[in-house]
Amino acid sequence: MATDRTRTAILNAAERLYAERGFSDVTLRDIVGEAGVNLAAVNYHFGSKDELIAELYVTRSIATNRIRLAELKAAEDAGGGRAPIEAVVRALVGPTLRGCLGPATENTTIARFMIRASIESVPPIRKIRNREISHLRRFAQAMKRSLPDAADVDIYWGLHFALAMAHQTIRDSERLNKLSEGACDLGDVEGVIERVVTAAALALTAGSPSSYKAPARAATARGRPTARD
Amino acid sequence: MATDRTRTAILNAAERLYAERGFSDVTLRDIVGEAGVNLAAVNYHFGSKDELIAELYVTRSIATNRIRLAELKAAEDAGGGRAPIEAVVRALVGPTLRGCLGPATENTTIARFMIRASIESVPPIRKIRNREISHLRRFAQAMKRSLPDAADVDIYWGLHFALAMAHQTIRDSERLNKLSEGACDLGDVEGVIERVVTAAALALTAGSPSSYKAPARAATARGRPTARD
DNA sequence: TTGCAATTCAAACAGTTGTATGAAACTATC
DNA sequence: GATAGTTTCATACAACTGTTTGAATTGCAA
Numbered sequence: 199m200a201t202d203r204t205r206t207a208i209l210n211a212a213e214r215l216y217a218e219r220g221f222s223d224v225t226l227r228d229i230v231g232e233a234g235v236n237l238a239a240v241n242y243h244f245g246s247k248d249e250l251i252a253e254l255y256v257t258r259s260i261a262t263n264r265i266r267l268a269e270l271k272a273a274e275d276a277g278g279g280r281a282p283i284e285a286v287v288r289a290l291v292g293p294t295l296r297g298c299l300g301p302a303t304e305n306t307t308i309a310r311f312m313i314r315a316s317i318e319s320v321p322p323i324r325k326i327r328n329r330e331i332s333h334l335r336r337f338a339q340a341m342k343r344s345l346p347d348a349a350d351v352d353i354y355w356g357l358h359f360a361l362a363m364a365h366q367t368i369r370d371s372e373r374l375n376k377l378s379e380g381a382c383d384l385g386d387v388e389g390v391i392e393r394v395v396t397a398a399a400l401a402l403t404a405g406s407p408s409s410y411k412a413p414a415r416a417a418t419a420r421g422r423p424t425a426r427d
Numbered sequence: 428m429a430t431d432r433t434r435t436a437i438l439n440a441a442e443r444l445y446a447e448r449g450f451s452d453v454t455l456r457d458i459v460g461e462a463g464v465n466l467a468a469v470n471y472h473f474g475s476k477d478e479l480i481a482e483l484y485v486t487r488s489i490a491t492n493r494i495r496l497a498e499l500k501a502a503e504d505a506g507g508g509r510a511p512i513e514a515v516v517r518a519l520v521g522p523t524l525r526g527c528l529g530p531a532t533e534n535t536t537i538a539r540f541m542i543r544a545s546i547e548s549v550p551p552i553r554k555i556r557n558r559e560i561s562h563l564r565r566f567a568q569a570m571k572r573s574l575p576d577a578a579d580v581d582i583y584w585g586l587h588f589a590l591a592m593a594h595q596t597i598r599d600s601e602r603l604n605k606l607s608e609g610a611c612d613l614g615d616v617e618g619v620i621e622r623v624v625t626a627a628a629l630a631l632t633a634g635s636p637s638s639y640k641a642p643a644r645a646a647t648a649r650g651r652p653t654a655r656d
Numbered sequence: 657t658t659g660c661a662a663t664t665c666a667a668a669c670a671g672t673t674g675t676a677t678g679a680a681a682c683t684a685t686c
Numbered sequence: 687g688a689t690a691g692t693t694t695c696a697t698a699c700a701a702c703t704g705t706t707t708g709a710a711t712t713g714c715a716a
Contacts, residue, residue: 204663222451226704236665241705243663317546327602334606354607359626362595363588370587373556377563378583397588397630404629407621433693455674465695470675472693 207233217310248322263333283344291364298368356402436462446539477551492562512573516627520593527597585631
């Protein structure tokens with residue numbers, strides 16, 4: 199047993215390769231090659247490839263949420279238990295955006311891995327991911343504290359949209375950069391974060407269709423009546 | 428040559444299976460089984476699996492964008508060449524959300540396939556997808572017509588965020604449903620569309636961090652200074 | 657040192673994948 | 687109806703995957 203050196207080397211190598219190349223492009227032989235261990239070590243220490251991925255995901259998601267929740271707690275403590283909604287959103291999306299859009303360092307591998315996990319959704323991860331959402335509940339509660347008058351359903355949609363914008367920005371940054379011909383500066387990480395935070399805060403405070411006075415709607419191309427008319 | 432019956436059967440079967448199960452879970456043997464043709468027919472008619480996927484994606488993305496652009500044109504014609512920003516966003520995200528969240532019919536397969544293509548990003552598709560963005564330019568121009576005073580960069584971000592919210596809603600609907608304990612009704616497709624449209628319109632009209640007066644920001648957990656301070 | 661369990665290793669295994677082959681069946685033209 | 691070109695078919699192939707095996711090596715306690 200000793201120090202589980204081999205186990206840790208496998209986990210770290212897998213995290214690095216999955217973060218860089220995604221799950222579908224990385225084989226066990228790639229991982230053990232990167233880790234400098236024997237192929238059979240994976241099944242010896244983890245039982246199977248899926249169990250390796252599951253353990254990797256669990257440990258990394260715990261670490262990620264610890265950072266997010268620490269940032270949330272700091273923001274709430276600074277505000278006497280109630281943080282501005284922007285600060286809550288920032289704690290939710292900031293660490294991931296910084297880790298994925300900022301310069302690649304040792305500390306950013308985990309953010310890039312988690313994004314891969316949320317994008318590719320390989321079976322052993324999907325199960326855990328759809329079951330374990332306690333950190334989202336924590337953030338939803340914090341948002342309710344920030345916006346005590348908001349309806350619950352609006353909170354959930356706002357939280358969902360905040361994650362959506364952050365993830366898609368990471369995922370499709372190349373296309374956004376090409377479309378805008380460089381006008382959308384993804385290198386300005388903190389600027390990107392404020393964009394996402396601002397848009398999410400707007401959706402949370404004024405984004406309910408019922409509370410938002412939309413201009414008269416034009417007919418759709420297919421003339422379909424909409425449910426809210 | 429005759430009627431290319433086999434070719435079409437392969438394309439349709441591939442579209443259906445990829446839409447339902449994703450790219451990584453569907454093999455050529457699954458496709459030819461569903462199509463009722465011989466395995467070798469794929470390489471005979473398309474050259475390789477990747478070329479089949481590429482052709483499938485090209486034809487389907489053209490069809491999808493034809494629908495979106497027709498809806499956009501109808502909205503602009505109804506407004507004398509300038510549609511409300513909500514209508515532009517609705518034309519962009521409505522067809523996809525209806526196709527993916529609404530009841531599964533023959534006509535919705537294409538929307539579900541396109542979402543898979545945008546989610547899984549398999550190599551032959553990624554190349555095309557990152558190069559061919561003319562439909563996004565069309566929508567960006569329409570948005571500029573709707574909001575002549577908006578800065579270009581805000582338009583691009585708003586367009587990007589609109590797609591982000593729509594895609595993530597399709598992709599992560601299960602988790603949103605669980606988090607909200609059913610409060611976010613994803614069966615009310617038109618209601619979901621209005622949520623996305625409203626949030627995107629808000630981001631487009633008031634979402635620039637410089638134009639949005641955010642409350643004072645709380646310190647982050649790690650005390651990192653932000654670039655915009 | 658001796659003995660025993662834990663760990664590592666090279667090699668093989670079984671299954672699946674996309675692709676290639678060559679014969680058979682079909683189609684249309686003369 | 688014979689023939690040439692196209693399309694279909696069963697089958698084989700080569701490469702790659704995760705997993706298993708059994709022998710070698712290591713580490714540690716007696």
